[in-house]
Amino acid sequence: MNIRPATPADAPAIAAIYADACLNGFGTFEEVPPSADEIVTRMANVQSRGLPYLVAEENGEILGYAYAGPFRLRAAYRYTVEDSVYVSPRAKGRGVGGAVLTAVLDACAAMGLRQVMAVIGDTGNEGSIGLHKALGFAPVGTFKDVGYKKERWLDIVLMQKSLNGGAQTPPDAPGLSLSGF
Numbered sequence: 001m002n003i004r005p006a007t008p009a010d011a012p013a014i015a016a017i018y019a020d021a022c023l024n025g026f027g028t029f030e031e032v033p034p035s036a037d038e039i040v041t042r043m044a045n046v047q048s049r050g051l052p053y054l055v056a057e058e059n060g061e062i063l064g065y066a067y068a069g070p071f072r073l074r075a076a077y078r079y080t081v082e083d084s085v086y087v088s089p090r091a092k093g094r095g096v097g098g099a100v101l102t103a104v105l106d107a108c109a110a111m112g113l114r115q116v117m118a119v120i121g122d123t124g125n126e127g128s129i130g131l132h133k134a135l136g137f138a139p140v141g142t143f144k145d146v147g148y149k150k151e152r153w154l155d156i157v158l159m160q161k162s163l164n165g166g167a168q169t170p171p172d173a174p175g176l177s178l179s180g181f
Contacts, residue, residue, distance in 0.1 A: 001057070001058045001095075001096065002056070002057045002058065003054055003055070003056055003057075003099060003100055003103045004054065004055060004057065005047075005052070005053065005055075006043055006047075006053045006054060006055045006067075008040045008043070010055050010062055010065075011036040011037070011039040011040045011043065012036045013055075013061075014036075014039050014055070014062065014065050014086075015033065015034065015035065015036040015038075016088075017062065017064065017065065017086050017087070018033060018034070018039070018086055019033035020088075020089055021086050025121075025122075025125075026121050026122035026124070026125060026147075026149060026150070026154055027086070027120065027121045027122065027125050027128055028121055029121055029147040029149055029154065031149060043067075045069075046067050046068070046069050049070070049176055049177060050111065050176075051067065051068045051069060051070075051081065051107075051108075051111075051176070052066075052067060052068055052103070052104045052107035052108065053065070053066075053067035054066055054067065054100050054103050054104055056087075056091075056100040062088070063087065063088050063090075063091035063096045064085065064086060064087035064088055064091055064096040064097055064100050065085070065086060065100060066083060066084060066085035066086070066097070066101045066103070066104045067083070067084055067104060068081040068082065068083050068084075068104050068107070068108050068113075068116065069081060069082055069084070070082070070176055070178055071115075071117050073178045075178060077178065078174075078177075078178055079112075079113050079114040079115065079171050079173075079176075080113070080114065080115040080116070080117060081108055081113055081115075081116055081117070082116070082118070082119055083104060083116055083117070083118055085097050085101045085104075085128070085131070092127070097128075097131050098131060098134065098135065101131065102135060105161070105163070108163060109163045109164055111173060112164060112171060112172060112173025112174075112175070113163055113164070113173070113176075114162065114163055114164055114165075114167065114171060115160060115161070115162055115163065116137075116160070116161045116163060117158065117159070117160055118132045118137055118157075118159040118160070118161075119156055119157075119158060120156065120157040120158075120159065121147065121154060121156060122154050122155065122157075123142060123155045123157055125157070129157055129159070132161075133159070135161065136161050137159035137160060138159060138160060138161070139157065139158070139159050140158045140159060140160045141158045142155050142156065142157055142158065143155060143156040
């Protein structure tokens with residue numbers, strides 16, 4: 001398996017993976033899958049900030065992807081990002097999510113970022129919760145009944161991982177530019 005930066009050429013495969021999550025799962029609260037063109041726009045917004053947007057590929061097939069985006073658009077959040085990770089239904093259980101998310105975390109650490117937040121749709125999303133826990137994320141809370149999808153109310157599970165010593169020392173990098181997102 002090869003982990004590499006996503007390109008616009010990957011957008012159709014990424015869109016297909018995400019469409020499955022939108023239509024068949026609760027990990028995202030987005031209900032209408034975005035087009036490949038919209039994926040290209042979203043990817044560019046992430047990459048224009050120097051943040052990682054990566055794919056896991058094997059034999060020319062995109063198995064999954066992960067990226068880090070700004071957590072919130074206020075200046076004080078410039079050292080905090082939110083991760084996203086999605087895996088093709090055909091590749092689940094093969095370590096794809098762990099591999100691509102680990103690469104995203106490593107890239108965020110190299111940027112001098114301090115906190116990574118996981119905002120996981122559905123308390124029953126054992127795969128994503130377990131993946132984040134295995135990578136050192138700790139649960140920090142649950143927002144109850146904040147989403148409504150497929151005729152049911154859904155929670156959001158919040159998890160957090162510190163990078164580069166977290167809050168133990170002042171930052172030694174400029175952080176993210178949060179304008180224009």
